[in-house]
Structures are given as structure tokens and as C-alpha cells.
Amino acid sequence: MDRKKLRNDLFLILGLLLVASISLIVVLSLKKVESNAVAKVYVQNEVVEVIDLSKKEDKDYYIDGLKGKVHIHTHDGAIAVVESNCPHQDCVHMGYVSETNHPIICAYNAVYIVIEGSGNGDVVIG
Amino acid sequence: MSIYDMKFKPIIPLLFIALTSCSAKVSGDRVFCFNCWTNIKLFDGNDTEFEDIKNILKYYDKISDNYSARGTTNNLYQLNKATEVIEVDSKLYDLLHVASEPNISGLGGNYFDYRLGSLSKLWKDSLAEKKILDEEIVENEIIKMQNSALTFGEENKVLKVGQAEIDLGGIVKGYTLDVIKEYLTEKERKSYIIDSGSSSILLGEKQTESGYFNVTINDLDNSYIKVKNGFVSTSGTSRQGVRIGDVTCSHIVNPVTGSVVNNYDAVIVLSDKGYIGDVLSTSMMMATVDEIKDSEQKDNVKVIVIKDKNVIYKSEGIEILHY
Structure with missing residues (x-):
């Protein structure tokens, strides 16, 4: 050969x-x-913070929103807006979120938090 | 013999290409409208179609805004402020027609009312302070609603009579998804997900053999349904409910009683029309199970009713699967 x-x-x-x-x-x-889920924090469509939720840390983050500071807290793999200067407090009332496609929105401060990477389905309803 | 001498030698580069390009091209982006983010995924579309869909969403957001005037044609805000006949945007004119006569069973007629605007705003402000709205205020608002109406003239002319404000929040997302579905059908696109705030979702076909998308149900643990070529709508208290004492108050206002206490935690509606799904998922939160059963027959929809993380009713043929 x-x-x-x-x-x-x-x-x-x-x-x-x-x-x-x-x-x-x-x-x-x-x-x-x-x-390993991560939470991406956007302000006016720009990513300002990427938080690794798989570490399950108790941690505070302070984001400069459009009209003031937005206080974010992570706990046991979930994330919440715990304090915001927005008038209706819809973002605060959402509480802790750990699912993908279930964003937290503070329209007043143009802050958007979305969890990526841990979902099983194609889309979430509710 | 070397593999170079084999007859299938030409397939080697093809195999390499196939191995290295197995991920599907997906266009994905989001746009902020109707006070939430709408996620757009086109699995077989192009950039132009993507922009067109974003523009449809932005357009309907603009014309249905009841907080500010936007653009050159009169939008909902301007209609609510008008004391005489005004010419509104032509697409708003069509939307108002559908909202005032949703062409669905008595259930939608009883529990969906486009004149809820001022009462909804009052409840929103009150719940933000964790307070229940005074009964007298609620009664006055109901009377205002009952004495208000829209009159439609030619060439997009509309007259709003009465003091109640028009609110299209309970119908506009689904209605806009209907417009988008029409657009995608015209373009012969089949595979897409348009997800408006996880509460109104338009689904095409997944690029798999069965074509079904897995839709995770947030109000149940590790559960999902399979859906293709249709709309999934929901209204619920899990995301937007406010706990005051022992009661969970919702963003959904009962137009008959003015109450914000609903019968269920969530109602999911599967429909062929987005606006019907939107109207019914809201209406059914205030209905009895018998009323829901009656509506699902008449309006040709399928329903899942959830309370305390349990399914208390689901239509025949719906299979809830578990991860």
C-alpha cells in the first residue's frame, strides 16, 4: 500500500x-x-450587570436606572427588585423570580431583568 | 485501499459542513410596548420581516396609549380627552370597533368592558399604596361607565360620550398579535414565537417533526403544554397580584361590581384569535366554572383554570405534561 x-x-x-x-x-x-442560570440586568436596552444565580448568593446590587437607583437582591437562586423610586412599585410587587422568560420590569427606570439559561420549555406563559 | 479511493469521497466535505453548521439560524429580539417586553423569535424569517413586526407592535402601542398623545394622528389618550367628535387613527378606529363589540359569547360581554379606564387607574394608584378603594368611589365610577359610550361615524370619526375613560389594555396585545399573524401568513412564514409579556403569545410551528412548542405554565410546578399554530393567553394574580390582609387583589377589575378580587389565580386560554384569548382570559377570572364551560363551547377555545397551584378545570383534549 x-x-x-x-x-x-x-x-x-x-x-x-x-x-x-x-x-x-x-x-x-x-x-x-x-x-446555570444568569440574570441579565438591562437599563435602556444596555446590559449593565450579569448576575450568576447558580451561586445562590444573598447579595445586593444597586443599579442606576433612568430616574433613580434600583435596589436588586439575589437569594437562593432567585432575583428581585426590593426597592425602587417608581410610583406604582409593580417591579417590587413581583417579588423573587427564578424562571426564564419571566422578566422583572421597571418601566419608570427603564430597567429590565431577565433570567437566561435554565428553562426547559420554549416559552413561559404566566 | 485508502478512503481517498472510495466512491463516497465527495461526501467528506459535505459531512464536515453538516457537522459544523447544525445550529439553526434564529432571529431574536425584543421591543418594549404595551408596558411590557415583547420577545420576537423568527425561525424562518428575515431581517426585514423582523423590523416590520417590531413596527407593527410599536404602532399599536402608540395608538392605544391612554397616558400620552403620540404621533400625528389622534390616539386613545386624545380620544379620552375629547369632548366632541374627533378623527382618530384608522387602525385605532378598527380596534375600538372590535373592543366595543368583541363578537364573543355573553361571558366576554359581561366581564369585559372597554370603558374601565378611569376605574382601573384609580385601583392601580390605590393598590400601589396597599389600600382598598373606597366603595363610594367605585360606585360612582361604575355609574360613569354605564353612562358612557362610543359612537362611530364615517372616515374614522368617533364621539365619546360620558366621563369614563376607554382602556384597551385587555384586548390590544392579542389584537396586535392577530395583525402580526396575518402578516406572517402573508409572508408564508411558519416557525415563530411572538411573546408579549408572557401573557399573550402567538406560536407558529417548531422546526421539529411534530411542530409543537413546549409552553411552560408558570402557575404550576414543572408543568407544560404542547402548542402549535395558535395563541396562548393568560391573566393571573401571581405576577401582578397585591396582597392586602387576607385578600389578593388583582389588576383585573370586575366591570359589574368594580371589585379587584378574582375567583382564580390564573386562567389560560388557547384560541385561534389573539384578541378572543385576551378578552376571555380576563373575563374568566371573574366567571364561575359553569360559565367558563359554556364560553369554551360557544367561543371555540380551550381553557385551564388554576388556583393554589392546582388545576381546578381544564378543557377536554388538553394534556398537561411534567418536566
């Missing part, structure tokens, strides 16, 4: 194995991200 062809076969097989391994690593790491 031609030694050159054998060598090329070997390179091709090694190359395919390398691609397969890289793909596997990427897929596994993406799955890991999915099981």
Missing part, C-alpha cells in the same frame, strides 16, 4: 477526531451554561 496515502488517511482521521472532540467540548460547555 502507498505509504503517502496511508499518512494522508491518518491525518484525515486525526483531523475528524479533533473536530469531533472540539464539537463535543463546545456542546457540553453550552449545556453547562444552560443549567
Whole structure:
């Protein structure tokens, strides 16, 4: 058998194995991200804070909203707006949220908090 | 023999391409309208269609705004302030027609009222201070509503009679999703999710063999339903309820009694029309189970009624699955 062809076969097989391994690593790491929820905090459509909820920390964050400070707190893998200067306090009344596609909105301060990465379904109703 | 000599040699680059490009291209973005975020996912659309959908949402948000005047044509705010006949935006004119006569069973007629604007605002302000609205104020507002009406003329002319304010919040999201569905059908698009605040959702077909999307039910633990080519609407107290003493007060105001105490924690409606889903999911929060059963037959919808994290009624054919 031609030694050159054998060598090329070997390179091709090694190359395919390398691609397969890289793909596997990427897929596994993406799955890991999915099981670890993060909360993204937006002000006027810009991400101002990304909070890793998988750490389940008790922690306070103070965000500069459009019309004042918005006090955010994380607890046991969930996130809430605990204090805001908005008139109707809808964001505060939502309490702690831990589900994806279930955003907390403070329209008055243009603050939007969405959890990404831990959902099982395509969309959430309610 | 080397694999280079094999007959299927040409498939090697194709296989490589297939392996490295298996993720579907999805256009996804969101737009703030109707006081919430609407998430748009187009699985088989293009950027132009994406922008068109955002513009439809923004347009209906503008014309149905009852807090401020926006744009060159008269919107809902201006209609509410008007004391004489005014010409409103043509799309608002059509929407007002549907809202004033929703063409659904008696249930929608009894518990949905587009004249709730001022009473809703009063309740919202009162609940923000964790206070129950005074009974006398509620009674006065109900009388105002009963003495108010819209009269439609030609060329988008409308006259609002009476002191009650018009509020389209209970219908506009679903109605706008109907407009978007019409647009996507015209463009022959099949795979999409348009999610308006997790309370009104338009679903096409998922790009799988069955085509069903999994819709997680937030008011139940680890539960979901499978839906394709339809609308899912909900009204509930879990997100917008305010606890005062032993009572959970909702953002949904009963137009007959003026009360904000509802019968259930959530009602989910599956429908072919977005505006019908919106109106019924709100109305059913105040209805008895028998009234709900009657409506689901007449209005051709399917319903899930939830209280205390339990399903107390669901239509035949709905399967609630668990993760």
C-alpha cells in the first residue's frame, strides 16, 4: 500500500477526531451554561450587570436606572427588585423570580431583568 | 485501499459542513410596548420581516396609549380627552370597533368592558399604596361607565360620550398579535414565537417533526403544554397580584361590581384569535366554572383554570405534561 496515502488517511482521521472532540467540548460547555442560570440586568436596552444565580448568593446590587437607583437582591437562586423610586412599585410587587422568560420590569427606570439559561420549555406563559 | 479511493469521497466535505453548521439560524429580539417586553423569535424569517413586526407592535402601542398623545394622528389618550367628535387613527378606529363589540359569547360581554379606564387607574394608584378603594368611589365610577359610550361615524370619526375613560389594555396585545399573524401568513412564514409579556403569545410551528412548542405554565410546578399554530393567553394574580390582609387583589377589575378580587389565580386560554384569548382570559377570572364551560363551547377555545397551584378545570383534549 502507498505509504503517502496511508499518512494522508491518518491525518484525515486525526483531523475528524479533533473536530469531533472540539464539537463535543463546545456542546457540553453550552449545556453547562444552560443549567446555570444568569440574570441579565438591562437599563435602556444596555446590559449593565450579569448576575450568576447558580451561586445562590444573598447579595445586593444597586443599579442606576433612568430616574433613580434600583435596589436588586439575589437569594437562593432567585432575583428581585426590593426597592425602587417608581410610583406604582409593580417591579417590587413581583417579588423573587427564578424562571426564564419571566422578566422583572421597571418601566419608570427603564430597567429590565431577565433570567437566561435554565428553562426547559420554549416559552413561559404566566 | 485508502478512503481517498472510495466512491463516497465527495461526501467528506459535505459531512464536515453538516457537522459544523447544525445550529439553526434564529432571529431574536425584543421591543418594549404595551408596558411590557415583547420577545420576537423568527425561525424562518428575515431581517426585514423582523423590523416590520417590531413596527407593527410599536404602532399599536402608540395608538392605544391612554397616558400620552403620540404621533400625528389622534390616539386613545386624545380620544379620552375629547369632548366632541374627533378623527382618530384608522387602525385605532378598527380596534375600538372590535373592543366595543368583541363578537364573543355573553361571558366576554359581561366581564369585559372597554370603558374601565378611569376605574382601573384609580385601583392601580390605590393598590400601589396597599389600600382598598373606597366603595363610594367605585360606585360612582361604575355609574360613569354605564353612562358612557362610543359612537362611530364615517372616515374614522368617533364621539365619546360620558366621563369614563376607554382602556384597551385587555384586548390590544392579542389584537396586535392577530395583525402580526396575518402578516406572517402573508409572508408564508411558519416557525415563530411572538411573546408579549408572557401573557399573550402567538406560536407558529417548531422546526421539529411534530411542530409543537413546549409552553411552560408558570402557575404550576414543572408543568407544560404542547402548542402549535395558535395563541396562548393568560391573566393571573401571581405576577401582578397585591396582597392586602387576607385578600389578593388583582389588576383585573370586575366591570359589574368594580371589585379587584378574582375567583382564580390564573386562567389560560388557547384560541385561534389573539384578541378572543385576551378578552376571555380576563373575563374568566371573574366567571364561575359553569360559565367558563359554556364560553369554551360557544367561543371555540380551550381553557385551564388554576388556583393554589392546582388545576381546578381544564378543557377536554388538553394534556398537561411534567418536566
